[in-house]
Every structure is written in C-alpha cells, then in structure tokens.
Amino acid sequence: MTDALRGLPGDDREAPQGVRRTVLPSGLRVVTERLPGVRSAAVGLWVGVGARDERPDEVGAAHFLEHLLFKRTPTRTAQSVAVEMDAVGGELNAFTTKEYTCFYAHVLDEDAALAIDVVADIALRGACDPADVDLEREVVLEEIAMREDDPEDLVGDLLVEAVLGGHPLARPVIGSAESIESMTAERVRAFHGERYRPRSMVLSVAGNIDHDDIVRRARAATGGDAAAAAAPAPIRSGRAAAAEGGRLVVHPHDGEQVHLAIGIPTLGRGEAELRWPLAVLNHAVGGGLSSRLFQEIRESRGLAYSVYSGIETYADAGVFSVYAGCRPDNLAEVAVQVRRILESVGRDGLGEDECARSRGALRGGMVLGLEDSGARMNRLGAGELARGHHIPLSESLDRIAAVTCEDVRSVARDLLARPRSAVVVGPFGDAAELPAPLFDVLGQAPAQ
Structure with missing residues (x-):
C-alpha cells in the first residue's frame, strides 16, 4: 500500500484478527476485518449523529432524515437503488439510535464496491426534496402510530424519558406526531448539511475483502481527497450523568x-x-x-x-x-x-x-x-x-x-x-x- 493511500500518517495499523484502520484526509475512518472463510461482505457507513444531537425544534429529525435520504440522490432514485441491490441479491437498510445512524448493505464479496458506492451516495448525497418530505412524513407518522399499538416498545421509550428526565437522551428517536408534522424540508436539509460530515463518519466493512481495496473504494465514493486533512470528530465521552429517577x-x-x-x-x-x-x-x-x-x-x-x-x-x-x-x-x-x-x-x-x-x-x-x-x-x-x-x-x-x-x-x-x-x-x-x-x-x- 502506498503512502498516498494511507490517509493521515500513522493511522493505518494492523490489529489482531485481521482488523485494520485507516483515516482518510477528510477525517473519514475506514475500519475493516478480513474474514477469508466467508463469501459475503457487510458494509456500514456509520454517522456519529443521533436523536441526542437534535435541537428542541428538530426532535425526530435524525430518524426522518434516515428515511428521506433513500428517496433520491443526484444519480439514483429509490427504485433504481432497489433494482441495483436486487440484481446482486443484496440487502440494504438503515437505522437510527440515540447516538448514531447507520446505512448498511450485505452483499456477495464480489459486490462490495457496489455496496460502498450505494451507501455513500445515499448518506452523503441523498436529496431532501419538499415533495419527498411530505410523502415520507406520512410513512413516519404511520411508524409512530405502529409504536403506539405496540405497548412493549412504547413502555421502553417512556421509561428512558422517565429515568433520564431532561437529558437529551430522553428524547424518542422516532419523534412525536407533532414534531414530525411540523418538520420542513429546509430543517431536514440543514440538519443533513450541518451534521453529515466525513469527520463524524466511520465506514466499517467485514467479510472476504481486502483493506487496501476498500480504502480506494471509500476515497472514490466519498470524495476522500476533496477536503484538507481533518482529524476525526471527538469521541463522545464523560462520566455517568447525575442520577434522576423517582418518576x-x-x-x-x-x-x-x-x-x-x-x-x-x-x-x-x-x-x-x-x-x-x-x-x-x-x-x-x-x-x-x-x-x-x-x-x-x-x-x-x-x-x-x-x-x-x-x-x-x-x-x-x-x-x-x-x-x-x-x-x-x-x-x-x-x-x-x-x-x-x-x-x-x-x-x-x-x-x-x-x-x-x-x-x-x-x-x-x-x-x-x-x-x-x-x-x-x-x-x-x-x-x-x-x-x-x-x-x-x-x-x-x-x-x-x-x-x-x-x-x-x-x-x-x-x-x-x-x-x-x-x-x-x-x-x-x-x-x-x-x-x-x-x-x-x-x-x-x-x-x-
């Protein structure tokens, strides 16, 4: 592997069990694990942004955005993405949590490059068109209604809110009917532009793959040479928050x-x-x-x-x-x-x-x-x-x-x-x- 492909100096290193890590000039971290005994590759583009990062007028924005980015990119539509993945028997999906969002694909090892290109295109270049926002709003409202009909899910969300009180982690990932109904394309687009930066992202790939090849693919798919050298975003840290409870x-x-x-x-x-x-x-x-x-x-x-x-x-x-x-x-x-x-x-x-x-x-x-x-x-x-x-x-x-x-x-x-x-x-x-x-x-x- 040449120095030009190593990203930031000294950030590419071999760990036990075939795990390797490279930081690109944009701050994107690429972490892989080679599993020569399988014929698959699992690709995940992780964004260090979740429900806890939303402002009070953005509750539910991270999850809404995850839905919305699949609708279209400058070169793909939701249908063309579905056709591409079905053609190789792949799985494509995403999920949002309190602290991060992940766009992932599971494909044959020979299709890892396609998976990287698709998840990067969706996460980085997905559009937030007003028409798509209005359409997907209805889908998320249905998801909220579904949660209301599942008491075991509902009780879990309410418990975190009761225990953690005013902490940002107490917010429901899915938002509320009120917050989703008031969500605008401009607000979601701003959330995407402000938060989805390579320095806050990790590309993780596991399977029958080659680390150096994955790094090359990552650079091509994410524009890894476009930004000046940037350190990755700081790791979330801290001691446990003061105990609340009692509700x-x-x-x-x-x-x-x-x-x-x-x-x-x-x-x-x-x-x-x-x-x-x-x-x-x-x-x-x-x-x-x-x-x-x-x-x-x-x-x-x-x-x-x-x-x-x-x-x-x-x-x-x-x-x-x-x-x-x-x-x-x-x-x-x-x-x-x-x-x-x-x-x-x-x-x-x-x-x-x-x-x-x-x-x-x-x-x-x-x-x-x-x-x-x-x-x-x-x-x-x-x-x-x-x-x-x-x-x-x-x-x-x-x-x-x-x-x-x-x-x-x-x-x-x-x-x-x-x-x-x-x-x-x-x-x-x-x-x-x-x-x-x-x-x-x-x-x-x-x-x-």
Whole structure:
C-alpha cells in the first residue's frame, strides 16, 4: 500500500484478527476485518449523529432524515437503488439510535464496491426534496402510530424519558406526531448539511475483502481527497450523568395486559471499568432463562409470559430496566416479586454459581453472536464511534472472565439503592388505580 493511500500518517495499523484502520484526509475512518472463510461482505457507513444531537425544534429529525435520504440522490432514485441491490441479491437498510445512524448493505464479496458506492451516495448525497418530505412524513407518522399499538416498545421509550428526565437522551428517536408534522424540508436539509460530515463518519466493512481495496473504494465514493486533512470528530465521552429517577408514568392503553417497566439510572461508557460487572449482574437478574426474574415470576409462579431485565448504555448515562407483561390481576404480585428480587440482590449480591453461570453465558453469547460478517461489521463500526479503537474479542472475553462476585456485589449495592422510576402501560386511568405494591417497588407512598 502506498503512502498516498494511507490517509493521515500513522493511522493505518494492523490489529489482531485481521482488523485494520485507516483515516482518510477528510477525517473519514475506514475500519475493516478480513474474514477469508466467508463469501459475503457487510458494509456500514456509520454517522456519529443521533436523536441526542437534535435541537428542541428538530426532535425526530435524525430518524426522518434516515428515511428521506433513500428517496433520491443526484444519480439514483429509490427504485433504481432497489433494482441495483436486487440484481446482486443484496440487502440494504438503515437505522437510527440515540447516538448514531447507520446505512448498511450485505452483499456477495464480489459486490462490495457496489455496496460502498450505494451507501455513500445515499448518506452523503441523498436529496431532501419538499415533495419527498411530505410523502415520507406520512410513512413516519404511520411508524409512530405502529409504536403506539405496540405497548412493549412504547413502555421502553417512556421509561428512558422517565429515568433520564431532561437529558437529551430522553428524547424518542422516532419523534412525536407533532414534531414530525411540523418538520420542513429546509430543517431536514440543514440538519443533513450541518451534521453529515466525513469527520463524524466511520465506514466499517467485514467479510472476504481486502483493506487496501476498500480504502480506494471509500476515497472514490466519498470524495476522500476533496477536503484538507481533518482529524476525526471527538469521541463522545464523560462520566455517568447525575442520577434522576423517582418518576411514575401511567399511560392508559386498552388491552388484555398491563406492561410494567422499572428503570434505574446507571453508568455511561465513561465508567468502562464497571461495564462487565454490570453485564454479569444484569444477566443473573433477568437476562437469561436461569435468571431470578424468569425463574421466580414465570417458571415458579406463572405470573407473566414475558419478563426480563436489560441495560441501555450511552456515552454519559445509562438505564438498567426490568420489564414484565402480565394480566392486570397479577400486577400487584409481580411488583412484590420484582421488589423482593432487587432488594435481595442489592443486599446480598449473587452466589458464586450465579456469577459463573452469567460469565459463561456472556462469553458464549458474544462469540456466537459474531459468527457472521454483519455482526462483525456492527462491532467494528459501533466500537470505532464509541471508543475510537477496536477491542479484540479475546480481550473482551478475558475481561468478562476476570469479573468477581465482589465486583458484581459492589455494583449491585450502588445501583439498586438508586432512585427507581416506573412506567405502566395498560387499562389504568391514573396512578390512583395502581396496586400499592407497585409504589413499594419505587419506595413511594401510594397515590391518593
């Protein structure tokens, strides 16, 4: 590889397991992983822009823009893109999160160049024509309506808002009907022009590919020589935001079930040393079939079909959550059991057998989850945006194996003593109709 193709000096380096990284003069980072045993290539153009980056008058703009960019570019239409990808049996899509947006394609290895050209054309040169804005507005409004009809999705969005309060991360990625109805072509176009810059982007490619060839293709597709040398955008960082919590939200919804979500503010990626103890804790509490929540609430008592815990971690904040969907008559007993489990773990921690089982589940799940090129591409792109470097799989596995029960106990004591918030979506008009045990979970007095 010649120096002219290396981008910024010293930024091209070999990492374990075939991972390589090059920074182009525009600031675009190109990260690849060669997987010679497959015949596919997964391509992702990641933009370090998400819902948290929107101003109050732009709520939903990042997700709206993701939709809109597929409509047309100077050289392609939505139909011609569909024809190009269908002709090679490829998959093309995109998604928006709180912190980033990704445009991705999955193709045969011989079609990697086409995939790079298409995703770059869409993300960088997609148009924001007024006619397309009005058309896609209806599509996004339908998506919002669909979420309203899916209580499990709705309760998750409402919980993040309840736990994080006024933090930008509390905004729903999809926006609201009001914000989408007021969105204009000018506003979306300005959001695109201001935010979608190569220095805030990562091109990640995994599969049977050659890094040097991918760099050449990236330069051609993104205009990598057009800009003066630019450093990549700063990595999002920070310590965990101040704990808020302590809110109760009741969202009336007709249905046969009540959907309960309980949330606790937790660490952001700035607390990296606590990541794996928290993951072990989460798996033991409600992350697997052997977890306490699943065994006690579903298997032993039959109070709910779906019950689990989860973690959402962002640069400077996070949420630990518990979810259960049950019949209204079972809500009180579900709340009793959730409180008992959380208090027991917060007081006594986990047993050695639980810690060992959770470590094993995390390590096995991580390895099995990276068995295809798409998963590898996602790990590369999200990791580069989050940390600015690649963590080898072996290092992550070693960190999980090193977690002790005392590490988990320390995290549990702190986390489970924090203020809790709850969201109830179901056939209740207000908090006064909720059973008293639910307020016990929150450490609050029942509503009068």
